[in-house]
Amino acid sequence: MSSLPIFLDLKKTNILVAGTDVFAVAKIRFLLELGAQVTSLHYEAADIVKTFESEKEKGQIKFISGSFRPEVLKEIKLVYLANVSGSELGKFLEYSQKHNILLNHIDCPENSSFISPAAVSRGSVTVAISTGGKAPVLARNLRQKIEQLLPSQIGELTDLIYQFRPSVKKLIKSSSARRKFWNKIYSDLELGKLLALSSQERRSKIIKLLGTFGQKEKKGHVLLVGAGPGDPELLTLKAHRALIEADVIIYDKLVSKEVLNLARRDACLINVGKSLGDHSVSQDEINKIIIDQAHLGHLTVRLKGGDPMIFGRAAEEISALTAKNISYEIIPGITAAIGAAAAGSIPLTHRDHSSQVTFVTGQLKGGERRDWTGLAGKGRTIVIYMGVKTAKKTMNDLIRDGFSAHTPIGIIENATKESERRLYGTLERLDHLIKGKNIQSPALLIIGDSVAEAKDFSIAYETINHIKEA
Numbered sequence: 001m002s003s004l005p006i007f008l009d010l011k012k013t014n015i016l017v018a019g020t021d022v023f024a025v026a027k028i029r030f031l032l033e034l035g036a037q038v039t040s041l042h043y044e045a046a047d048i049v050k051t052f053e054s055e056k057e058k059g060q061i062k063f064i065s066g067s068f069r070p071e072v073l074k075e076i077k078l079v080y081l082a083n084v085s086g087s088e089l090g091k092f093l094e095y096s097q098k099h100n101i102l103l104n105h106i107d108c109p110e111n112s113s114f115i116s117p118a119a120v121s122r123g124s125v126t127v128a129i130s131t132g133g134k135a136p137v138l139a140r141n142l143r144q145k146i147e148q149l150l151p152s153q154i155g156e157l158t159d160l161i162y163q164f165r166p167s168v169k170k171l172i173k174s175s176s177a178r179r180k181f182w183n184k185i186y187s188d189l190e191l192g193k194l195l196a197l198s199s200q201e202r203r204s205k206i207i208k209l210l211g212t213f214g215q216k217e218k219k220g221h222v223l224l225v226g227a228g229p230g231d232p233e234l235l236t237l238k239a240h241r242a243l244i245e246a247d248v249i250i251y252d253k254l255v256s257k258e259v260l261n262l263a264r265r266d267a268c269l270i271n272v273g274k275s276l277g278d279h280s281v282s283q284d285e286i287n288k289i290i291i292d293q294a295h296l297g298h299l300t301v302r303l304k305g306g307d308p309m310i311f312g313r314a315a316e317e318i319s320a321l322t323a324k325n326i327s328y329e330i331i332p333g334i335t336a337a338i339g340a341a342a343a344g345s346i347p348l349t350h351r352d353h354s355s356q357v358t359f360v361t362g363q364l365k366g367g368e369r370r371d372w373t374g375l376a377g378k379g380r381t382i383v384i385y386m387g388v389k390t391a392k393k394t395m396n397d398l399i400r401d402g403f404s405a406h407t408p409i410g411i412i413e414n415a416t417k418e419s420e421r422r423l424y425g426t427l428e429r430l431d432h433l434i435k436g437k438n439i440q441s442p443a444l445l446i447i448g449d450s451v452a453e454a455k456d457f458s459i460a461y462e463t464i465n466h467i468k469e470a
């Protein structure tokens with residue numbers, strides 16, 4: 001950015017528009033609408049005088065004729081030049097530069113000391129767009145896009161919300177809590193709801209929001225948010241909004257950097273997934289961190305890979321919050337199995353091959369042995385989370401408990417991330433594949449006949465000895 005965008009209160013600004021062409025007329029009309037005091041300099045008895053007759057009567061515009069002379073710029077803060085050229089132009093440029101008067105030569109950025117951006121206005125809300133005078137058409141196209149984006153009633157709503165500022169200040173003492181309240185009001189979700197209401201309903205809704213916000217403020221509020229499998233595009237809209245609004249984000253090692261990058265720049269990020277020396281953060285410690293942050297009145301996001309309710313220990317965090325009477329909300333995420341299935345085009349169910357899908361963990365609490373008999377067999381798909389370390393045992397157990405050694409399998413490491421790897425083969429080669437390709441966590445094992453329908457499976461199966469890196 002090489003220019004400073006500022007918004008001038010034109011009611012206190014005397015502006016001279018020199019010239020009489022259509023651009024001068026359009027500029028004058030625009031400036032008058034904004035309440036400016038305009039002086040129009042024209043050369044001959046031009047039609048322009050007739051165009052603005054009523055404004056002239058109101059005293060908002062005055063006309064002077066003739067050409068450049070220093071007196072015409074007396075008390076003038078801004079100058080717009082339309083069809084002005086030759087020595088006349090030179091005199092304007094020289095004088096305004098010498099006397100620090102801001103000048104815009106319409107469509108000539110090289111002669112201008114300021115440029116007028118393309119603007120979209122909705123009452124008190126104005127969006128200005130500039131390309132530094134380099135691409136006016138692009139600026140106009142962008143303006144059209146923004147016109148579509150800004151709901152027509154946004155200005156009216158802003159004026160209404162503005163009336164609540166004194167009460168909000170009185171009711172919510174801390175400035176960070178107030179910022180949070182305004183963030184909530186202006187979040188896409190609340191804004192959308194408010195815009196759909198009549199003006200009376202809007203007023204009541206804002207009062208209600210203020211009431212519930214005050215209650216939550218006292219004890220803090222926690223959002224348990226699913227970050228999805230890695231690709232930030234797979235976040236839900238709600239999760240995205242939570243990340244933008246959060247004061248504190250307590251995250252796991254499964255959460256990708258790209259997702260964390262969506263957080264507010266001044267948000268506090270707490271990594272509870274990292275091993276601290278030889279001591280990784282225990283669940284009790286995590287619960288305590290969440291509660292402490294909520295008690296500080298922070299909008300606290302507990303961010304977990306995939307979905308919080310699937311192998312995410314959300315239940316333990318929910319009990320801890322409930323015990324302290326802290327309100328919470330769960331925002332679901334795309335679990336790794338669903339992300340991996342989409343990435344590899346692996347149907348988890350299939351009319352011909354699988355009418356059941358089971359998500360299981362490869363590691364049971366206390367190292368218990370899983371009985372696969374209920375899960376194994378034809379017409380079933382099993383997705384194993386946290387199964388890399390115990391893959392060899394799982395492979396042997398599955399075969400012993402009823403799965404055919406030739407059952408198709410897929411191994412998806414870092415599903416939906418840049419570093420994603422997909423391997424395919426048969427169950428009897430599971431351990432070989434994992435070791436041979438040095439598969440690391442996070443990875444999922446998908447086992448069942450429907451895996452053979454994956455887009456890369458057949459090439460893998462036929463061409464390279466049951467091993468394929470897709």
Ligand code: SAH
Nearest residue numbers: 229306307335336385386414415442443444
């Ligand atoms: N709540 C998470 C699961 C947490 S358990 C969810 O719903 O996805 C951690 C296990 O999830 C990992 O060991 C791995 O098996 C799986 N996992 C998570 N993200 C993954 C990814 N991007 N690719 C492959 N597996 C993943």
